[in-house]
Amino acid sequence: MKEAHIMDRTNNNADAAKQTDVLIIGAGLAGLSTALALPTSLSITILSKAALEVCSSHYAQGGIAASLDKNDSVSDHIADTLIAGAGLCETDNTASILSAGQQAVQWLCEQGVPFTQIPQEHKQQEHRTKPLTELQTADLHLTKEGGHGCRRVAHADDATGRHIMEALIIKAQSAANITVLPYHEALSLLNESKGNQCQGALVFDHFNQRKLTFHSHAVVLASGGLGQLFKRASAPNVCVGDGVMMAWQAGCRLANLEFIQFHPTGLACGDSSFLISEALRGEGGRLYCPQTGKRFMLDVDTRAELAPRDIVARAIAEQINHNGLGYVHLDVSHLPAEFLREHFPQIYKTLLELGIDITKQPIPVAPTAHYSCGGVVTDANGLTDVQGLYAAGEVAYTGLHGANRLASNSLLECVVVGRNIATDLPRYLAAMEKLETTLPNSHLSQSIRDIWTPPTLRDSQLITLPSSIEYESDTNIHVNMNADITEITAKLKALMTSHMGITRNAEQLEQALLQIRQWQQQLNYCNSNKLAIDKKDNATTLNELPYFQLARQLQLAILIIQSAYQRYESRGGHYRKDYPNLTTTPRTSVIEPLLEKPKKQNLCCDKSVKKIQSQFSLANQDDALAGIC
Numbered sequence: 001m002k003e004a005h006i007m008d009r010t011n012n013n014a015d016a017a018k019q020t021d022v023l024i025i026g027a028g029l030a031g032l033s034t035a036l037a038l039p040t041s042l043s044i045t046i047l048s049k050a051a052l053e054v055c056s057s058h059y060a061q062g063g064i065a066a067s068l069d070k071n072d073s074v075s076d077h078i079a080d081t082l083i084a085g086a087g088l089c090e091t092d093n094t095a096s097i098l099s100a101g102q103q104a105v106q107w108l109c110e111q112g113v114p115f116t117q118i119p120q121e122h123k124q125q126e127h128r129t130k131p132l133t134e135l136q137t138a139d140l141h142l143t144k145e146g147g148h149g150c151r152r153v154a155h156a157d158d159a160t161g162r163h164i165m166e167a168l169i170i171k172a173q174s175a176a177n178i179t180v181l182p183y184h185e186a187l188s189l190l191n192e193s194k195g196n197q198c199q200g201a202l203v204f205d206h207f208n209q210r211k212l213t214f215h216s217h218a219v220v221l222a223s224g225g226l227g228q229l230f231k232r233a234s235a236p237n238v239c240v241g242d243g244v245m246m247a248w249q250a251g252c253r254l255a256n257l258e259f260i261q262f263h264p265t266g267l268a269c270g271d272s273s274f275l276i277s278e279a280l281r282g283e284g285g286r287l288y289c290p291q292t293g294k295r296f297m298l299d300v301d302t303r304a305e306l307a308p309r310d311i312v313a314r315a316i317a318e319q320i321n322h323n324g325l326g327y328v329h330l331d332v333s334h335l336p337a338e339f340l341r342e343h344f345p346q347i348y349k350t351l352l353e354l355g356i357d358i359t360k361q362p363i364p365v366a367p368t369a370h371y372s373c374g375g376v377v378t379d380a381n382g383l384t385d386v387q388g389l390y391a392a393g394e395v396a397y398t399g400l401h402g403a404n405r406l407a408s409n410s411l412l413e414c415v416v417v418g419r420n421i422a423t424d425l426p427r428y429l430a431a432m433e434k435l436e437t438t439l440p441n442s443h444l445s446q447s448i449r450d451i452w453t454p455p456t457l458r459d460s461q462l463i464t465l466p467s468s469i470e471y472e473s474d475t476n477i478h479v480n481m482n483a484d485i486t487e488i489t490a491k492l493k494a495l496m497t498s499h500m501g502i503t504r505n506a507e508q509l510e511q512a513l514l515q516i517r518q519w520q521q522q523l524n525y526c527n528s529n530k531l532a533i534d535k536k537d538n539a540t541t542l543n544e545l546p547y548f549q550l551a552r553q554l555q556l557a558i559l560i561i562q563s564a565y566q567r568y569e570s571r572g573g574h575y576r577k578d579y580p581n582l583t584t585t586p587r588t589s590v591i592e593p594l595l596e597k598p599k600k601q602n603l604c605c606d607k608s609v610k611k612i613q614s615q616f617s618l619a620n621q622d623d624a625l626a627g628i629c
């Protein structure tokens with residue numbers, strides 16, 4: 001196991017040990033909300049893999065959904081979320097998270113987030129907005145986005161994420177108990193050997209090029225999503241699913257990894273990852289076929305451009321397949337120019353710089369990988385399967401998003417679950433302290449289990465992991481020993497987009513699995529070769545990191561593809577061309593933790609599936625683990 005080898009060396013050579021009460025991995029909205037809501041008596045360290053502004057939270061445009069309007073209700077918000085989630089939302093968690101929406105947005109107001117306000121008509125022009133210190137949720141201007149039955153999305157112009165993050169970063173950096181460490185990459189979690197308890201992380205400090213061991217009483221995973229496993233992606237390059245893999249390796253279950261949400265309208269200009277906010281369609285933007293000028297969504301769904309994202313994304317992909325242009329047109333030029341400039345200043349300015357005046361010209365758009373609905377299984381308080389390990393934000397699976405996230409629910413989830421963690425974590429620490437002072441070590445792990453209740457899932461199906469023997473016996477495997485890390489990474493992204501994209505079928509997924517297995521073998525060869533050279537030259541871990549990162553991404557890609565392969569239906573964001581219909585019982589796909597050996601299971605499937613499945617069945621359980629590592 002290459003990865004274990006690297007981790008052992010990292011462990012042995014650890015340069016320095018650090019102590020903090022709470023370690024938060026990720027400085028996006030989930031991480032910062034947790035940190036700022038925790039008691040100031042706790043010392044908190046927040047890690048960010050790159051610069052602080054490099055996170056999805058910073059790029060969020062549209063806004064944060066909550067039932068704030070007097071004509072709206074929490075139950076309507078829940079109903080819309082459940083419809084988008086297509087039968088796979090965890091209903092208790094959904095209700096719990098959405099019910100806290102108003103308090104979460106109010107909390108953001110109190111942190112100084114400059115949300116766009118409803119102009120106060122009776123006041124003079126220069127006093128038409130309230131000072132930020134007095135801002136209440138009732139003052140906020142709300143937009144409408146796809147899948148929402150009414151105006152429900154609070155925003156700060158069209159750069160909500162940037163405004164939120166700027167306000168929270170100022171708060172975090174000025175808090176005496178919080179240390180924010182950019183360019184510190186967590187490599188793995190520290191599990192206390194006797195129990196299933198998380199007590200810190202191994203970290204690579206890119207500034208000083210050294211390894212650090214952070215010891216903490218609790219860890220919060222807030223490391224974001226995995227969009228960058230795909231070629232066209234809206235998320236920044238830090239989002240490659242590190243947290244999902246660290247949690248899985250530490251003993252957490254993963255759920256619903258196949259539900260990748262593709263945003264319908266990424267800007268289709270070269271390699272741009274710029275997103276054209278859903279709010280443009282919410283305000284009346286229309287999608288047209290560039291060649292015929294036909295408004296094609298009218299034929300697809302009664303909600304036209306405001307249908308849920310998966311429906312719009314598939315319709316656009318279908319158009320692109322036929323038109324061969326690589327894009328369709330999103331047109332807002334029928335809306336008043338002044339309104340567009342005022343409400344969408346960032347989009348207006350960015351596109352103008354690219355030569356597109358949205359008040360006059362249509363925007364070329366194409367779907368882009370955008371959001372991971374699945375992740376590390378948690379409850380609404382962020383508790384995972386591992387004691388002392390919480391998770392929040394896009395890395396986590398609370399079940400709020402089900403098979404398809406309702407627009408703008410994710411920022412809300414970051415804040416609500418982050419704040420819930422901040423309430424639960426002191427309880428956990430106090431209970432632990434009491435146990436440690438009153439109980440002998442031998443009784444500790446049993447008693448810890450009493451103060452940490454792992455999350456439960458409703459109906460689920462276990463995902464079977466692949467066998468290395470099945471892949472290695474394939475004589476068609478051709479390994480190119482000259483390929484390099486950058487090339488494999490680029491090819492992996494292209495493969496995920498083409499074979500695990502908006503639509504998929506068994507053949508594509510099988511091909512993808514074989515290809516990835518081939519890269520794994522190739523990587524193992526390159527890796528040992530390279531490590532040997534590094535050892536001679538006394539090189540640092542920095543040289544090993546790219547191998548470690550790619551190995552992890554290949555593993556994660558397999559987990560995602562296996563989840564898609566073993567879901568024999570189309571639901572929400574998962575569309576199988578060979579299984580276009582829903583099965584009767586919605587089930588959450590669950591991957592057992594790596595620490596536990598996968599069990600043999602009988603999955604419900606038809607004959608053709610059984611045939612394919614038998615080709616990929618486990619030769620033996622140890623082999624399954626070998627295959628995935």
Ligand SMILES: Cc1cc2nc3c(=O)[nH]c(=O)nc-3n(C[C@H](O)[C@H](O)[C@H](O)COP(=O)(O)OP(=O)(O)OC[C@H]3O[C@@H](n4cnc5c(N)ncnc54)[C@H](O)[C@@H]3O)c2cc1C
Nearest residue numbers: 026027028029030049056057062063186224393394408411
């Ligand atoms: C372009 C775009 C627009 C969006 N618009 C909206 C919107 O309008 N409304 C909405 O609700 N949602 C929106 N989303 C989704 C939403 O922004 C994200 O789901 C949410 O911000 C995720 O927050 P997070 O805190 O979980 O992760 P992020 O904000 O992505 O932060 C992840 C953090 O983890 C760190 N990290 C990752 N790996 C490691 C590691 N190994 N070690 C240390 N640190 C690590 C990163 O450096 C980063 O600091 C949008 C997403 C994108 C990409």
